[in-house]
Amino acid sequence: MSSDDAVVGTAPAAAAGEFALGGELVIHRMGFGAMQLPGPGVWGPPKDRARAVGVVRRAVELGVNHIDTSDYYGPYVANEIIREALHPYDDDLILVTKVGALRTPEKAWPAALKPEQLRRAVYDNLRGLGRDHLDVVNLRIVEEGGGLGPEDSIAEPFGALAELREQGLIRHLGVSNVTAGQLAEARGIAPVVCVQNEYNVLRRRDEDIVRTCAEAGIAFMPFFPLGTFTLQHEKDVATDTKVPQQVPLEAQAIHAVARRRGATPYQVALAWLLQHSANICCIPGTSSADHLEENVAAAALRLTEVDVKELDALHGGAA
Ligand SMILES: NC(=O)c1ccc[n+]([C@@H]2O[C@H](COP(=O)([O-])OP(=O)(O)OC[C@H]3O[C@@H](n4cnc5c(N)ncnc54)[C@H](OP(=O)(O)O)[C@@H]3O)[C@@H](O)[C@H]2O)c1
Structure with missing residues (x-):
């Protein structure tokens, strides 16, 4: 633990409150997503590595104790930057990683859901992060490159990870990009402590899953929480993969609430998530220290009932 222990309790990220993953790994509900740390297109090294390392260190200084990452960000780059920034890790830092895809030289993200591929990915993450367990x-769940679709069983890949958990390489399991049926299937195989699906103030297709998770004590960690990217778009024909498109989080109500609260629209989007359900934990991604400060400060932003009502009324991107 660092000498800043006394400060952590009052650190900006702590203002969002806590959630105990699996009832035991306590995280501040305002975390950090590492996907923006590598170079453009989540590929290769960042232009300024020292800056990226500084962003990760600043996140922890601000009280973030939960970082979301993956070995396929870069590939390898995000994990290497986290390791350079924070290893040896504080006991209270929780690193959440993901497996199920790989990167090709064409910068595509095909599925890698076979048990052997998952095993290799777990070992790659252990090596990249410098840990003896995750x-x-x-x-x-990835559909591209011969992967699994919304109707498919995820029993084989989830079962493979459950075995690695039994072996002590993984403490807890989560699922990402799943349907309600796939979540139920996974829970029948091994405990699930978090779900990571696309969700934000404008895109709430998974409202039922958020509720199911809340009832079961499972964290819901929305990806694209700022809505600046979306997977709802046409495929890149050349690589047969979906490439996130930049779609600004635009809605009059968000801007109106932001003006009233003296906040930015991004902070309003994050504060709405935190107030929407007590099991939502935020992992906004950024490569910028200024954006990081802004995002973490949203942990302390309290929206009024009127604000929430206006934001709740936004459905499916209606302005
Ligand atoms: N499970 C999955 O399939 C999956 C998919 C996608 C992402 N994720 C995880 O979820 C995390 C969050 O998703 P994300 O990073 O893709 O999307 P996001 O957090 O919704 O948005 C990130 C984008 O917003 C910009 N941004 C961040 N804060 C900003 C601010 N205060 N003002 C203006 N722009 C701001 C970033 O650019 P700058 O760098 O310039 O700030 C970046 O372009 C990722 O980091 C990753 O860990 C998981």
Whole structure:
């Protein structure tokens, strides 16, 4: 533990409150997503590695004790930057990683859901992060490249990770990009402590899953929480993969609430998530220290009932 222990309790990220993953790994509900740390397109090294390392260190200084990552960010780059920034890790730092895809030289993200591929990915994450076990591993369901669709069983890949958990390489399991049926199937195989699906103030297709998770004590960690990217778009024909498209989080109500609260629209989007359900934990991604400060400060932003009502009324991207 660092000498800043006394400060952590009052650190900005702590203002969002806590959630105990699996009833035991206590995280501040405002975390950090590492996907923006590598170079453009989540590929290769960042232009300024020292800056990326500084962003990760600053996140922890601000009280973030939960970082979401994956070995396929870069590939390898995000984990290497986290390790350079924070190893040896504080006891209270929770690293959540994910497996289920790989990167090709064309910068595509095909599925890698076969048991042997998952085993290799777990070992790659252990090596990349410099750990002897992983706190939480999410199984990311990927359709591209011969993967699994929403109607498919995830029993084989989730079962493979459950075996690695039994062997002590993984402490807890999560699932990502799943349907309600796939979540139920996974829970029948091994305990699930978190779900990571696309969700934000404008895109709430998974409202039922958020509720199911809340009832079961499972964390819901939305990806694209700022809505600046979306997977709802056409496929890249050349690589047969979905490439996230930049879609600004635009809605009059968000801007109106932001003006009233003296906050930014990004902070309003994060504060809405935190107030929407007590099991939602945020992992906004950024490569910028300024954006990081802004995002973490949203942990302390309290929306009024009127604000929430206006934001709740936004459905499916209606402005
Ligand atoms: N399981 C999955 O399939 C999956 C998929 C996608 C992501 N994830 C995880 O979820 C995390 C969050 O998703 P994400 O990073 O893709 O999307 P996001 O958090 O919704 O948005 C990130 C984008 O917003 C920009 N941004 C961040 N804070 C900002 C601010 N205060 N003002 C203006 N722009 C801001 C970032 O650019 P700058 O770098 O310039 O700030 C970046 O372009 C990822 O980091 C990753 O860990 C998981």
